[in-house]
Amino acid sequence: MSEGRLAGKRILGVFAHPDDESYTMGGCIARYSAEGCAVTMLTFTRGEAGQIGGGSDATKETLGQVREAELREACRTLGCADVRVVGTPDGGTQNTEEGVQTIVDVIEELKPDLVITMEPGGVTRHPDHIAVSAMTRTAVERTCDKGYPRKLFFTAWPAAAFQAFMKLLADRDIQWISPDDPLYPQGAPDQTIAALVDVMPWIDTKRAALKAHVTQSDEIINWCPEDIFATSMGVESFQRMWPSKTAGEIPAEDLFEGIA
């Protein structure tokens, strides 16, 4: 039996691809696991359409398997031992009744206090992210009247924080993504943010989890200067869909605020 402030509490994260969990809420997984919370990760795809980098000897045929192992290692690093992979196609995950039911079944099994997925725009507008966010929202609509989860959060990149990140990169002449790119991140309106969690004490753990996604060597963690990474990824930001944020509500510093 785990100990700590959050012993007996549970978080369910629902994401499309291996590494989505670490970028968006890796610090929170590390923090809340350390405080005794059980964390389950439900990842829809194995990321088999992703990059094969980092010196990996993966092939197109084995990449899904390799990335599932990377996901499990990243989650283990963060303190999450329960990783479940649905196995929908990377780049072809649709919003389906079957997918919704998969999430409902896991929510009913675990009765998590918090369910966390990406915001409806999928942060980077990736169609798989958008589909998984929509399915998670539908699933929670079907279970929340039974008392679980207590809260549904959406990971988001606040517009001001995203612009600040882009400026820090530009100041050092680092090119990342063009505004014309279909996956150019979509900053969330700042007034929609319901929680800002300081994860600086866990930034090295978050970094290590991201590094465990070895094959994804073009991703932010591998080219972003360490200080910019810490400044930009040391706070994790969330919208709250259930119960919905009230106008004028001050962002919480803790996702468990108000949960006894």
Ligand SMILES: [Zn+2]
């Ligand atoms: Zn993704």
